[in-house]
């Protein structure tokens with residue numbers, strides 16, 4: 001695989017940051033976009049734009065076809081059973097809110113339990129918190145172990161006959177742990193408990209197969225997959241789509257409206273109220289093609305190699321503490337450096353063109369558990385190389401020297 005060729009497809013890397021070449025290690029936050037995605041959006045606006053699913057004029061039909069083609073591509077990419085199971089949202093956060101709100105409204109009552117984990121991003125906690133407040137439900141947190149993983153036994157221990165849903169991350173955006181989703185889903189099935197997977201970090205880095213995984217809901221954001229901002233995807237198993245009520249009301253999601261009665265069509269229309277992110281959805285088709293051209297397995301292999309090289313070198317530095325040491329790990333490295341605040345680390349690294357993130361990464365429960373308010377985080381994408389890891393390690397050394405003075 002020619003990473004230089006792949007990297008050359010991303011216009012952003014032609015720019016200098018603070019006079020230095022950009023080493024972009026903030027991919028868990030959002031990834032950069034290849035030219036073909038940018039061009040696709042531009043072409044759509046220049047030649048094909050219209051609102052979708054409404055008018056019958058030629059442009060509207062073309063735009064609707066392009067938009068729906070992305071749905072077909074996503075269906076195929078994640079191996080969903082039907083295209084109706086793919087719902088466009090504005091991001092993963094909205095996808096999870098959609099499930100928490102509609103499922104919570106219909107199926108969660110006082111005293112019922114929602115099982116999540118200490119690893120969850122706030123996006124997979126706060127929507128459930130709203131249901132806790134509204135319905136008098138209870139949220140249980142499966143503990144993560146010292147390696148920064150959640151084990152199947154911990155989930156098993158917490159399931160009761162009041163558990164109404166399990167919400168769990170596929171890949172932690174802090175420790176990088178890849179959770180045993182298939183085993184958790186299989187366990188949940190024996191108790192008739194639906195499982196929602198927060199796939200925000202899973203989707204860009206792991207092979208997805210919804211029929212194999214068997215989960216009920218899978219939420220992810222396209223901007224972390226070399227795609228546009230403003231588009232998220234909710235995969236929902238067909239059996240839920242007829243049972244759950246609409247999420248938001250408005251144009252484009254009704255069957256018939258009169259003064260005392262409104263009827264709704266099936267999915268996905270029922271869940272896609274108002275004008276959607278038309279150009280961005282069309283642009284995402286090129287992100288999928290970009291990933292498929294390289295092959296997700298090649299992406300996984302490359303990122304793993306670069307991450308392991310980086311980890312090995314970072315571990316040689318006695319002042320660096322890596323957060324978590326999971327057996328199955330995605331390409332995310334969160335760390336602290338003794339005596340230096342993560343925000344200072346990120347600011348100093350930025351002077352050398354190295355972009356990392358510092359903060360709690362929307363995982364305050366996990367940071368509280370680890371006993372720090374913030375960590376620094378380097379997260380990889382397909383364009384990162386071992387040289388980038390050398391840059392990171394050198395920039396960290398420089399950072400240490402500045403603070404030793």
Ligand SMILES: Cc1ncc(COP(=O)(O)O)c(C=O)c1O
Pocket residue numbers: 028029091092093094121123124169171172173198200201221232
């Ligand atoms: C694990 C995880 N879940 C959810 C989110 C929320 O994603 P978005 O802001 O795109 O909705 C993120 C974003 O960082 C994430 O890493």
